[in-house]
Amino acid sequence: MRNSEEAEGFDGEASNTSMISGASSPYQPTTEPVQSRNVLGGIRCDMEYLKSHFGVLKVAEVALALIAFISIETIMLCLPCGGVYFFEFVSCSAFVVTGVLLFIFCLNLHAKVPHVNWSLTDLVNTAVSTFFFFLASVVLAALNHTSGAEIAAVIFGFLVTCVYAVNTFLAVKRWRMGDGRSVAVQTSEYIRARTASRGEMEARPDLA
Known part of the structure; x- marks a missing residue:
């Protein structure tokens, strides 16, 4: 029973860690469109x-x-x-x-x-x-x-x-x-x- 509780706790901590790392990841899907808009906006x-x-x-x-x-x-x-x-x-x-x-x-x-x-x-x-x-x-x-x-x-x-x-x-x-x-x-x-x-x-x- 103790081993199963420890395993569940470890899985919960791992999932929380992955969620935090995913939220703080610098590779966001909106990075490229923002840069593209800035480059095109300089041409007039x-x-x-x-x-x-x-x-x-x-x-x-x-x-x-x-x-x-x-x-x-x-x-x-x-x-x-x-x-x-x-x-x-x-x-x-x-x-x-x-x-x-x-x-x-x-x-x-x-x-x-x-x-x-x-x-x-x-x-x-x-x-x-x-x-x-x-x-x-x-x-x-x-x-x-x-x-x-x-x-x-x-x-x-x-x-x-x-x-x-x-x-x-x-x-x-x-x-x-x-x-x-x-x-x-x-x-x-x-x-x-x-x-x-x-x-x-x-x-x-x-x-x-």
Whole structure:
């Protein structure tokens, strides 16, 4: 009888212990959904960027590059076709790259990757797009200028070239004002902080 009572008491204590450990377990079913909501809540559309000069220029570049690409795609017959293919490649590439940058800047995703110099990235993209759009428009105007679709593609090609040129000018101006050096300043401050912390650790006596 004593053994059975002890066994029942042991089972009761074990069940209570398991209930307590289960209640205090850190692996709760609501942990992941809460973290997911916090991560998704940090992404929002930056309307201030869209209203700025760079935001308006980015939207215009994406729209004009898309119209130029659609215009060149409506050409059914070309002779020669080298200028058409080159213009098609330039307009499609500019539309995709500039659209991705616009998406990143609108949702503030660039703030989550501070180690990338986004000002320099935007400057390089606008400068390269200006050069290649101008070159593609000149080549297309010289080789293919008979149909209405070709003329429309040339017109929109020069329009988007002007918009990219204005964006490049503003990006260079911003770079010269020191905005492009922000990443380098942050890196130097980080290095100084790491050096100071290492000096403090070396100055402390060994506690062991």
